[in-house]
Amino acid sequence: MPAEVTFRFYEELNDFLPPHKRKVPFTAVIKGNPSLKDVIESFNVPHTEIDLVLVNGIPKAFDYRIQDGDFISVYPVFELLNINGLKKTGKSLRNTKFILDVHLGKLARYLRFFGFDSYYRNDLDDDEIITRSVTEKRTILTRDKGILKNGSVTHGYYVRNQKPRSQLQEIIDKFDLKDKIKPFSRCSCCNGRIRKVSKQSVIRYLKPLTIKHFNEFYQCTECKNVYWEGSHFEKLTRWIQQFRNTKGS
Numbered sequence: 001m002p003a004e005v006t007f008r009f010y011e012e013l014n015d016f017l018p019p020h021k022r023k024v025p026f027t028a029v030i031k032g033n034p035s036l037k038d039v040i041e042s043f044n045v046p047h048t049e050i051d052l053v054l055v056n057g058i059p060k061a062f063d064y065r066i067q068d069g070d071f072i073s074v075y076p077v078f079e080l081l082n083i084n085g086l087k088k089t090g091k092s093l094r095n096t097k098f099i100l101d102v103h104l105g106k107l108a109r110y111l112r113f114f115g116f117d118s119y120y121r122n123d124l125d126d127d128e129i130i131t132r133s134v135t136e137k138r139t140i141l142t143r144d145k146g147i148l149k150n151g152s153v154t155h156g157y158y159v160r161n162q163k164p165r166s167q168l169q170e171i172i173d174k175f176d177l178k179d180k181i182k183p184f185s186r187c188s189c190c191n192g193r194i195r196k197v198s199k200q201s202v203i204r205y206l207k208p209l210t211i212k213h214f215n216e217f218y219q220c221t222e223c224k225n226v227y228w229e230g231s232h233f234e235k236l237t238r239w240i241q242q243f244r245n246t247k248g249s
C-alpha cells in the first residue's frame, strides 16, 4: 500500500524545491518501500546538504524505511546555518579544503587567490572527484546535483550562483571563511603553496623591466611560477579588501 507522508524542509534546503513546496509542510504519496535517502533525493535535495532528519520528532538514519503517516523534517548542515540570525561564536576547527568540478575552473582560481586549498583539473571525472574528496577530506563544490547524490560522498555543496564572482562570495559566506582569507599564499595555476624568495634566486625567469621595477618576489613551491607585486596584484588586493569590508550575513 502506498504511504502518505508529510515533509518539511528547512532553511537553504528549500533552494532545491519548487516554490509551492518551500518552507511549508507538504504531503507526498510514496510507493514501494524506499529509504529516507532515496525519497529525499527524489525531491532533488542532495543528501550531502542534509545534517539531520527527524521522523515524527525522532532522528533517523538515511536507510530508514518510510511508513504511512510519517512526518519528516529535514534540516541542512548546521555549520552552514546562522541560527536565529546570531553570528556563530568561536572559530570552526575544520580545515576547509575543496575539490571543484570541471565547470568551476574560475571559482577554483579565485579561491586559490584567497588562499583556500582548491583542487581542480579540467579533466576530472565524477569518480575521481568523489575518491579524492573522500581520501583527502575535501568538500566537493559542484553545479551538478548528480555527483552529490552518490552514496559515497560525505562532504559536498551545491553552488547556487552561476557567475564566478558571486560563487566566490557564496562560498565565503556559506563556509564562514572571511576570517580565513590568506591572499597570495597559494598558486592560482596549480594550488601549490607560495613562498617569498630572493630576487637573485628567480632573476633568470624575469624580464628586464620586471627586474628594474620590482624587488619582492614569490614563487610556487610546486610549479615554480614566479609572482611579484605588479598591477594585477594591486587590483586583486583591492578586491580582497572589499570582501573583508563587507559584513558577513
Ligand SMILES: [Zn+2]
Pocket (backbone or CB within 6 Å): 187, 188, 189, 190, 191, 192, 220, 221, 222, 223, 224, 225
Ligand atoms: Zn604553482
